[in-house]
Amino acid sequence: MSAVVTEHDDHHEHDHDHGPSKGLLRWLITTNHKDIGTLYLLFALAMFFVGGAMALVIRAELFEPGLQFVQPQFFNSMTTMHALVMVFGAVMPAFVGLANWMIPMMIGAPDMALPRMNNMSFWLLVAGVLMLASTLFMEGGAPASGWTLYPPLVLQTGAALPFAIFSVHLLGISSIMGAINIIATIFNMRAPAMTLMKMPLFVWTWLITAFLLIAIMPVFAGAVTMLLTDRFFGTSFFDAAGGGDPVLYQHIFWFFGHPEVYVMILPTFGVASTIIPVFARKPLFGYSSMVYATAAIAFLSFIVWAHHMFTVGMPIAGELYFMYATMLIAIPTGVKVFNWTATMWKGSMTFETPMLFSIAFVVLFTMGGFTGLMMSVAPSDFQYHDTYFIVAHFHYTLVPASIFILMAAGYFWLPKWTGHMYDEKIGKLHFWLSAISVNILFFPQHFLGLAGMPRRIPDYAVQFADWNMVSSIGAFIFGFSQLLFLWIVVKTIKGGTGEVVTDEVWEDASKHGLEWTLPSPPPYHTFTTPPEIVPTEHF
Amino acid sequence: MKKAKQLIACVILMAMSLESAQAAYDLNLKQGVTQISHDVYDLHMLILWICVFIGIAVFGAMFYSIYYHRKSRGHVASQFHESTKIEILWTIIPTLILVGMAIPATKTMMELNDVQDADMSIKVTGWQWKWEYEYLDTGVHFFSSLDEASNRARQLGSGIDPRSVPHYLLNVDNPLVIPVKKKIRFLFTAADVLHSWWVPDLGWKKDTIPGFINEAWTYVEKPGTYRGQCTELCGKDHGFMPIVVIAMEQVDYDNWVAEQKGLVAETNAAAEKEWSKDELIAKGESVYQNNCASCHMADGAGMAGAFPALSGSKLVNGDINSQIDLVYKGKGMMPAFGQMLSEVDFAAVITYTRNALGNAVGDSVQPSAIKSLKSSAPAQNDDKDEDDKDEGNT
Numbered sequence: 001m002s003a004v005v006t007e008h009d010d011h012h013e014h015d016h017d018h019g020p021s022k023g024l025l026r027w028l029i030t031t032n033h034k035d036i037g038t039l040y041l042l043f044a045l046a047m048f049f050v051g052g053a054m055a056l057v058i059r060a061e062l063f064e065p066g067l068q069f070v071q072p073q074f075f076n077s078m079t080t081m082h083a084l085v086m087v088f089g090a091v092m093p094a095f096v097g098l099a100n101w102m103i104p105m106m107i108g109a110p111d112m113a114l115p116r117m118n119n120m121s122f123w124l125l126v127a128g129v130l131m132l133a134s135t136l137f138m139e140g141g142a143p144a145s146g147w148t149l150y151p152p153l154v155l156q157t158g159a160a161l162p163f164a165i166f167s168v169h170l171l172g173i174s175s176i177m178g179a180i181n182i183i184a185t186i187f188n189m190r191a192p193a194m195t196l197m198k199m200p201l202f203v204w205t206w207l208i209t210a211f212l213l214i215a216i217m218p219v220f221a222g223a224v225t226m227l228l229t230d231r232f233f234g235t236s237f238f239d240a241a242g243g244g245d246p247v248l249y250q251h252i253f254w255f256f257g258h259p260e261v262y263v264m265i266l267p268t269f270g271v272a273s274t275i276i277p278v279f280a281r282k283p284l285f286g287y288s289s290m291v292y293a294t295a296a297i298a299f300l301s302f303i304v305w306a307h308h309m310f311t312v313g314m315p316i317a318g319e320l321y322f323m324y325a326t327m328l329i330a331i332p333t334g335v336k337v338f339n340w341t342a343t344m345w346k347g348s349m350t351f352e353t354p355m356l357f358s359i360a361f362v363v364l365f366t367m368g369g370f371t372g373l374m375m376s377v378a379p380s381d382f383q384y385h386d387t388y389f390i391v392a393h394f395h396y397t398l399v400p401a402s403i404f405i406l407m408a409a410g411y412f413w414l415p416k417w418t419g420h421m422y423d424e425k426i427g428k429l430h431f432w433l434s435a436i437s438v439n440i441l442f443f444p445q446h447f448l449g450l451a452g453m454p455r456r457i458p459d460y461a462v463q464f465a466d467w468n469m470v471s472s473i474g475a476f477i478f479g480f481s482q483l484l485f486l487w488i489v490v491k492t493i494k495g496g497t498g499e500v501v502t503d504e505v506w507e508d509a510s511k512h513g514l515e516w517t518l519p520s521p522p523p524y525h526t527f528t529t530p531p532e533i534v535p536t537e538h539f
Numbered sequence: 540m541k542k543a544k545q546l547i548a549c550v551i552l553m554a555m556s557l558e559s560a561q562a563a564y565d566l567n568l569k570q571g572v573t574q575i576s577h578d579v580y581d582l583h584m585l586i587l588w589i590c591v592f593i594g595i596a597v598f599g600a601m602f603y604s605i606y607y608h609r610k611s612r613g614h615v616a617s618q619f620h621e622s623t624k625i626e627i628l629w630t631i632i633p634t635l636i637l638v639g640m641a642i643p644a645t646k647t648m649m650e651l652n653d654v655q656d657a658d659m660s661i662k663v664t665g666w667q668w669k670w671e672y673e674y675l676d677t678g679v680h681f682f683s684s685l686d687e688a689s690n691r692a693r694q695l696g697s698g699i700d701p702r703s704v705p706h707y708l709l710n711v712d713n714p715l716v717i718p719v720k721k722k723i724r725f726l727f728t729a730a731d732v733l734h735s736w737w738v739p740d741l742g743w744k745k746d747t748i749p750g751f752i753n754e755a756w757t758y759v760e761k762p763g764t765y766r767g768q769c770t771e772l773c774g775k776d777h778g779f780m781p782i783v784v785i786a787m788e789q790v791d792y793d794n795w796v797a798e799q800k801g802l803v804a805e806t807n808a809a810a811e812k813e814w815s816k817d818e819l820i821a822k823g824e825s826v827y828q829n830n831c832a833s834c835h836m837a838d839g840a841g842m843a844g845a846f847p848a849l850s851g852s853k854l855v856n857g858d859i860n861s862q863i864d865l866v867y868k869g870k871g872m873m874p875a876f877g878q879m880l881s882e883v884d885f886a887a888v889i890t891y892t893r894n895a896l897g898n899a900v901g902d903s904v905q906p907s908a909i910k911s912l913k914s915s916a917p918a919q920n921d922d923k924d925e926d927d928k929d930e931g932n933t
Contacts, residue, residue, distance in 0.1 A: 065701040065708075067693060073775045073845060140845055146772045152749060153732040153774055156872045158845070240750020246733060247748060281610070283620035311735060312746045313727075313753035316652045320645060327637045331630060338629045341601045348616035349609045359605065363598060370590035377640060379575075379647040380583045382743035383568055386735060386770040451565035452739045454770040457778030459693055461709045462702050463565075 019524050028123075031115035032524060033100045038417075039122050040097025041410075045486070047089030047129065048403075052479050054082035059441075059475035062468050067459050075458035076144035081136065083147035087264065088171045089129045091398070094406045095267040096121075096178050099206050101417065103182060105515040105522065106200045108191030108531045113184035114177075121177035128170030135160035135167075146456060148257065149224065151238040151249050155231050162232070165224045172217040179210035179217075186210075191514070191530040197288065198534055200513050204291050205270030208298045212259045212266070215302070220256035223249060247312055254305035262301045265397060266294055268365075268405040269336055272358050275412050276340055278512050279355035280347030286339040293332035293339075300329050310381045319378050326376035330369070337366050352506070353427035357408035360435045361401055368396030371446070386456075389449025395442045400435070407434070407485060414489065415505045419521035420496030422488050430488065433481035440474030511535055569739045572761050572786075576742025578647045586640060593636075651743060654754045657724030661715070665727075665734030665747035665769065667874045668776035672715050675726075679799045682879055685779045686710040687829065693779060694833075709766040714783035718792035719759050727753040731874060732774060738767030738784050746771055759786040774872070776833060810882035810906040816890060819903055823891025826884045830876065831892075839896030846872075850897035859902055863889055867912065882906040882913065 020026045020035060030036060057078045061069050070078070100118065104111055112118050135142040140158015143149065154161070186207050190199070199207075226249070229235040236242020238249045269290075277284045284290065306312075307326040310319060340362050349355070371393040375381050384390060407430075415421050444467035449455075453464045460468065501520045509516040514534055518526050570580045608614045664671040669684035685693075689708050692699035701707040717723055727736060729747040737744030744767075745755045759765075767782040787795065814822075828837060834846040841848035849855050854862050866889065869875030876885065883906045890903040 066697070066699075067695040069695075071695055071775075071842070072778065076772070076775065076777070144774070150733060150772070153772065156732070156774065240748075245751070247751070280608075281616040283618060285620050286622075286626055287620065289626050311744050313748065313751070316648065319648055319652070323644060323648070324641060327641060330637060331633050334633045335626070335630060337597060341597060341604070342625075343620075344601060344604045345608065346604070346614075346617040346619070347608050348614050349605065350611070351609075359601075362601070366594070366597065370594060373590060374583065374586045377582055377586055377644045379579050379644060379651055379743075380586065382651065383579055383583070383739065385744060386737075447566045450568045452569065452767070454737070454768050454778070456772045457768075459701075459708060459778050462707050465702075 029119065031111075031119050033104050033112045033115070033118065034417075034522070034524065036112075036115075036118050036122055037097045037099075037101030040093050040100060040125075043122075043126060043129075044090050044094035044097055044406075045489070047085055047093070049482070049486070050133070051082050051085035051090055052482065054078045054085065056475060056479050058082065059472040061458055062460070063472040064469065065460055065462050065465050070458070072458045073141060073144055076146075076456065077136070077142040079456055080143050080146055081132070084132060084143075085129070086398075087147065087260070088132075091264045091402050091406070092175065093125055095206075095209075095264070096175075098202075098267065098271070098406075098409055098413075099178075099182055102413065102515060103185055103203055103206060104189070105518060105526060106203050106513055107186065107189065107194050108514050108527045108534065109185060109189035110525060110528045112181050113188055114181045117177050118181055121174045121181065124170050124174040124177070128167045128174060131163055131170065132167040135163050138163070148250075148253055149227065150253070151227060151230065151246050154227060162228060165228045168224045169221050172221045175213050176217050179213035182206055182210040183214075191527070191532075191534055193532065193534045197291070200270075201273035201284065201287070201290055201294075202267065202270035205266045205273075205294050208294050209263050209266045212263050212298055212301065216256040216259045216263075219252060220260075223252040223256065226252075247309070250309050250312060251306065254308045255302070257308065258305045259298070259301040261394075261397075262297060264402050265365075266298065268361070268402045269294060271405045271409045271412075272340060272361055274513065275354050275358045275408055276343050276362075278412075278506050278509050279352060279358075280344050280349050281508060282343060282347040284339070285342035285345075286335070289335055290339055293335045296332040297329060300325065300332070304329065307376060307378075307381070310378045311385050323376060323378040327373070330373050330376070333369055337362060337369070350507075352411070353422075353424060353431055354408040354412035356428065356431045356435075357404045357411065360431070361404045361408065364396055364400035364404070364435075364438070368393055368401060371396065384449065386454055387449035388445040388453045388455055391455045392442050392445035392449060395445070399442065400438045404434070404438075407431075410485070410489065412506075413515075414492050415496075415501045416515060416518075416520050416522070418493050418496065419501055419519075420492050420494075421499040421501050422492040423497055426484060426488055430481060430484040433484070434478060437474045437477035437481060441471055441478050442474070444468075444471045444474075571740040571742045572759050572763065572765065573740075573742050573757055574760075575647070575651055575757070576740060578650065579742045582643055582647055585643065589636060589640070651755075654724050654756045656722060657756055658721040659718075660724045660726060661717070662726045662728070663736055663747065665729040665731075665736070665773065665780075666879060667731050667774050667872075668769075668780040669879065670711075670715075670736070670780065670782060671730070671879070672713075674796075677796050677800075679796055679803075681713045681799070683711045683713045683715065683783070684829070685781060686712050689781075690779070690829065690833075694837075706766065708779065709768070709781045709783070711781055711783045714764070714785045716785045716787060716792060716795050717757075717759065718789045719762050719786045721789070722756060722758045725755045725757070727755070730878075731869075733771045734769050734773045734780070735771035736767070736782060737770040738765050738782055740765040740767075741784070744770050759784075762786050762788055762791075779833075806881050806883070810910050812906070814883070814886070814903075814905060816894070816903040819887045819890035820894050822883065823887035823889070824895065826880065826888040827891050830880070831888065834872075839892070839898075849892050852898075855892050855898055856900055859889070859893065859900075859904060862893070863904065863909070863912070877913065882909040885909045 021029060027039060061075055100112065138159040140160060142160050143157050143164045145154040186203060226237040230237055230239060236244040238244045238246045273284055273290055304322060304326045306314060306318060306322040375384050375393060411422060411427055448464050448467050453460055503519055504510045504516045505520055512535060514531060568580055568583050570577060660675040662673040662675055669682050671682050673680045688704045689710055691697060692701050692704045692707060727745050727747040728751060729749040731749060734747045735744050736747060741757045743755060745753050763786055765784045769777055769780045835841050835849050839849035854865065867877035886904045886906040886909050892898065893900040893902060
């Protein structure tokens with residue numbers, strides 16, 4: 001590994017351990033997994049605020065019936081860009097950032113297997129997201145057809161269309177490279193004692209996620225390329241007038257889109273399974289069933305896609321098959337929730353900020369799971385589909401699930417990364433504000449959807465006014481509460497509370513993972529020789 | 540401190556206003572007015588209760604544990620971490636619950652899908668941004684779009700309080716009328732992009748897809764007015780294409796059909812008539828406001844970058860036939876109005892745009908000319924796509 005660093009380290013004596021390059025160049029050319037992890041995490045945090053600002057535009061417009069702030073077309077651009085930025089700019093990169101930081105440290109490896117590709121996949125991500133963001137300033141506005149980019153509507157996009165498509169290509173290449181890197185690292189660079197079934201669950205869930213990514217990103221890239229040729233090169237894949245079928249796009253998209261949802265939730269499961277045992281002071285309950293359940297969910301994710309399309313007019317056999325297959329997801333997901341509960345059972349729990357976020361995740365993700373179960377029932381979905389009920393459902397599985405767990409991960413590992421302790425009081429304040437406001441924000445959306453409010457509308461009938469106002473108030477509290485997190489992160493990096501942080505950080509954490517055997521903060525290069533033994537109590 | 544007080548007062552006021560508005564909104568799915576919608580409601584409640592019970596059990600256990608098994612209470616952690624027995628148990632029980640759910644769900648799904656033996660058929664076509672209804676048995680045919688009052692109020696900065704508009708955004712100019720106690724088959728398609736036709740009281744929604752036909756059916760027991768909306772994002776005005784279904788007793792329905800047929804004769808007669816330019820301009824203004832103003836703006840100024848201005852436009856001030864051709868066939872985001880507008884409305888709006896909005900070409904076109912155009916070129920926007928692609932390549 002040091003050889004890689006040496007190459008661009010010419011102003012440095014070549015006698016002993018190599019540190020990072022100096023100045024900004026360090027971040028541009030770095031091949032160090034910790035640096036790249038940091039880049040990913042900071043970029044994701046920035047995009048979280050960008051996507052969040054877009055969400056607040058949406059909620060501001062929906063605060064009252066009537067149009068007050070934006071034109072409908074721009075509103076549609078906001079819903080589209082909010083989703084794309086949050087999915088591809090915030091949640092996915094944040095988990096890649098965690099993977100970069102933690103996987104080598106968890107498996108006793110000195111770095112990622114393919115460090116230069118690692119650098120490239122990060123900068124391609126930045127290029128992709130910037131290209132996507134640039135469409136906001138183009139003639140005809142940013143894409144406004146929803147993040148699903150359904151034709152024929154998406155083909156009405158103005159100058160932005162090819163840019164959005166190429167941005168998806170860049171993001172796809174970046175994700176695939178990241179995924180290859182993770183798989184190569186996990187398969188080749190584990191410490192000798194670290195057998196597959198001794199790997200921390202975070203590593204397991206990322207391994208499975210990486211395979212999902214490699215399987216689905218090319219499918220998405222293919223789908224958008226077909227849009228590109230339909231628009232510019234005279235093909236008619238999705239145009240009935242030329243023998244195509246708009247529904248074909250939906251099938252291809254959701255073959256990507258459903259596993260994509262799990263790309264955002266499986267690592268979430270991994271982090272939760274890492275944090276809960278530490279604060280319950282107990283091994284994770286049912287480690288191997290957790291691994292199998294993750295694999296089962298990943299497998300099922302490939303065979304349930306058309307439950308996003310129950311109302312599209314499928315034959316009855318298709319409707320029934322996709323209904324049954326979708327119901328099955330409840331089983332492995334249930335196993336996970338039960339396992340987390342059993343992990344807490346008879347533990348000796350303390351409730352530091354990471355644990356609070358993790359418990360809220362288990363509860364609120366389960367609520368998202370319940371509505372998911374309700375929607376799996378195809379005839380009921382004929383009512384729920386494309387209403388605010390769905391909006392509530394997937395936001396419950398993404399915001400108080402993925403986002404909360406990312407927050408938990410931040411609080412959990414920040415002391416390890418920086419060697420400084422965050423401010424527990426403000427952390428808890430951030431938690432309670434977030435946990436309460438996220439429910440004010442999303443819970444009323446269940447009511448709105450059931451009462452008949454369609455999603456993706458900039459204005460609504462007056463009987464939906466009250467709950468929309470409540471939801472918007474929740475949104476603004478939630479949004480501004482996140483500034484606390486930003487403040488905590490900055491403060492912790494700059495020195496935190498000044499408390500001394502031990503290697504373990506959390507009581508007895510070294511029983512739960514190799515990363516806690518390293519100093520806090522860990523040196524630039526760690527595990528240059530693999531550790532002899534690995535903790536066996538992380539499960 | 541003062542701010543905090545204000546905030547609290549604000550929250551209390553809000554809670555009170557919610558309380559008082561209790562009757563105005565629903566928290567739960569509508570039971571609806573058909574057998575299917577009742578079945579769906581029952582399924583919904585069944586699964587909701589299953590979820591509630593599972594939730595109480597799981598969260599109950601979790602919160603018991605959170606309360607009693609905490610370090611601050613001196614609880615010492617046990618170190619158990621496996622139990623095959625319990626793992627099998629909590630795999631099998633959910634499976635059985637799922638089977639229990641799947642059985643009634645399958646039954647309802649089969650019913651929902653059974654479009655056979657219908658008494659009558661209505662073809663529904665989604666357009667950007669209105670609905671076209673065609674009664675296949677009687678030949679009644681019309682377009683249905685957002686009513687004028689809502690349309691005025693919903694413009695950005697209109698200054699009109701939506702609460703003062705009856706059925707704001709849920710009202711149309713021409714509602715769909717159906718007889719009660721008849722099995723009605725719907726055939727769904729779309730003219731431009733995807734739409735989805737949803738009336739919650741009927742218990743389902745169905746996507747409308749250009750080039751394809753979807754089917755669904757309903758059997759309404761009770762006369763009444765049932766409202767819904769488009770539920771598939773279809774562009775700018777997706778939120779502004781409501782659906783209103785009026786279910787009537789058979790006798791009333793028959794009268795309505797007769798009335799509609801009379802209206803058709805009237806429209807035809809109007810198209811034959813010779814119209815003066817001023818008449819056309821006067822008529823054209825309301826047609827323009829209802830159909831064109833949401834993109835090209837009420838004063839014809841358009842929106843830079845998105846929708847071209849009509850005031851001073853080369854096309855509008857140029858050859859009348861090329862303007863007619865474009866409006867007739869549509870282009871890019873501009874829908875094909877050839878089928879949507881009656882001959883009179885079409886001729887009126889063309890004449891209006893050429894002689895108002897700052898334009899003064901001075902010519903006009905007669906409805907009869909549009910009529911002959913319709914009969915010679917009844918087709919759709921065939922070359923719309925080619926236009927798009929040309930545009931893209933340049």
